[in-house]
Amino acid sequence: MVKLTFVIPSSLDYHGGIEKTVSRYFFYNDPDFTKTVIQGKHGFEGKNIYEIKSLYSRLIIRTSGKINFIIRLMAPAILQLDRIININTIKKIEKDSQIIYLTNNDYYYLFKYNGFLIWSEHGNLPSNYTGVKLLNSVISALIRNNLLFRKIKAVHLINCYNMNVVPFKKKFCVPNGVDSALFYPAEKKHETIRLLFVGRLEKSKGIDKIFNVFKNHVLDMELTVIGSGTLEYLFASPLKNINYIKNPDDKKLAEIYRNSDVFIFPSTLENFGNVVLEALSSGLYTIVSNTTKPRFDEPEKMNFLEYINSTEDGILNALNNIKSKLEYTGKYENRKAMHNFISQNYSWNVVLKQFYEKVKEAYLS
Template identity: 25%
Template sequence: MTRLTIVTDAWYPQVNGVVRSIENTNRELTRMGLDVSMVTPRDFRSIPCPTYPEIRLAVTLYGNVARLIESYQPSYVHIATEGPLGLMARHWCLAHHMPFSTSYHTRFPEYVSARWPVPEGWLHAFMRWFHNSGNVCMVATDSLERDLAGRGLRHLARWSRGIDAGQFTPRPLEDRPFGLPRPIFMTVGRVAVEKNLPAFLDLDLPGSRIVVGDGPVRAALERRYPDVLFTGAKFGRELAAAYAQADVFVFPSKTDTFGNTILEALASGVPVAAHPVTGPADILGGHPEAGALNDDLRTACLTALQRCSRTAARDLALTYSWEAATRQFFDNVMMANGDRLLPVAAE
């Protein structure tokens, strides 16, 4: 049996795009007949990340990580993150001459610089050092690939994302969802500094604004914006039901590499308003009936409200599937090892 080991510093109890992407990909890989094993912070003692306690950082020795990887006897290794476990897995692969793939999920230099006074140039050099040692580095979009190639990253390959269109689906609209007047402008995700939430919350918009999610700056933003509803984190059916009541989904981030929540909103029949940056521009570009892009986020919000279609939003989301994205992912994994053929599970 083909055995794939995925190493990630991002895993539960975190809930973010990285975790969801890996979780959905693992499900599809298992359906394809692969034996998938994981190396995550849950395998070791961990501590909260400074300034971001929801993120747990593994505290362990290289030998412990090496023994765990070796116990899985992997045919292939994929390193999803550049954290402590990713660094030790990288070292193990290089020491054992094991080809490996990586993925660029997060604009790590921009995220770190938003919290600590570390020059972005140093961090971009670290990312080149980390990813260029692998055989393939997976990126989600065309624009991200162009950006990273310009920064010296090599061996770039595309890995898109999918959507569970059965979970995230249009529903009947309530007159006053959450007890608030329409139109409803909503954003969903981590309530953290890199998400650029004030760019949305400072806007003069009709109706109501809702933030679904939790994170380190939630309390501060609740004090600063008392007229905004902060619901906290929602999951599963409750999250899907919340999405479906929005009139416009607002994506204020300028640093995400894709934006899984954009697909979740579109699948729920909700038009999207965003800046024309990596992620939103790749998904919505050429689809003005499904969402609006503008450097002026207020203009984007009002355009999405007045001119976009809930049907068009749903139709765009349906062009994405986790099955297609996962086959793309595993083709990249095998390409890193000099193989281009996908295994087919027995019927």
């Protein structure tokens, strides 16, 4: 029995893609693993779930942009302080765990652990660790020569096109997943196009640009916004053609997807985008930022996805041309084909089995 610990900066009941994914990892029944979770903030409670008081978690969750980047540069010092504050819990985890899996790679500095440490693409890869191309190249070279991050034994990629980019010798690729039994298409026909955004309400997700497009232009469509974050105030007052729902449960969320026609997600900082899988599995025509290319090239080839510039002009242009796209994606048989593709390649039943097979293979090899 392999003892595996997941480390997340927030908690399992936080409404982000990382937390939903780790929750799936944790509750999946694999007879060869016992699992533990360390949460960086108060939240979900249960057996084998530990909570630490993490200053770094508070800072990284509440900030974005340049401030967030500065905090990440200070990660080694802040996380050493976190280690001191939570020393008993962390030492217990280090003693009891055969594998520690980091969803935020900065948490490397929290541990003095000589066991099997896995770095994941849920956080930043060395190829884009700092945001500065030259410095990233230097970091990659140091890793390749075993001069930096030497405690990392393997890397889990969620985007397989990065396999040749990551400088670590031991690496494996398993994408994120979706509950294809919950997110499925429905036969529908709406007189007015229904547009949907699901995600954190932060500038990096592009929700402010979508809001401005609807505020400054007359569009013959309805927008539903789902999520929470620092830009919630944009939707504090009722707005024409815009519906805001904060955090519906999964059943209600799936119903909202099914009752929509188009999903828009112009996020520029996305490691994968679980919500994109939910939309495609629900048979929605999907508009995403071109910064996510080539992640969703297959749905693009199937005429269900479009890459755009994440600007107000890029969003407006895509929406002005949406009716012609819906002539194809509006047909139920085409939506069903898209759902089947997602189910065969990204359903949790497929992904979770692959994940534990790959972790086991990396650990034992």
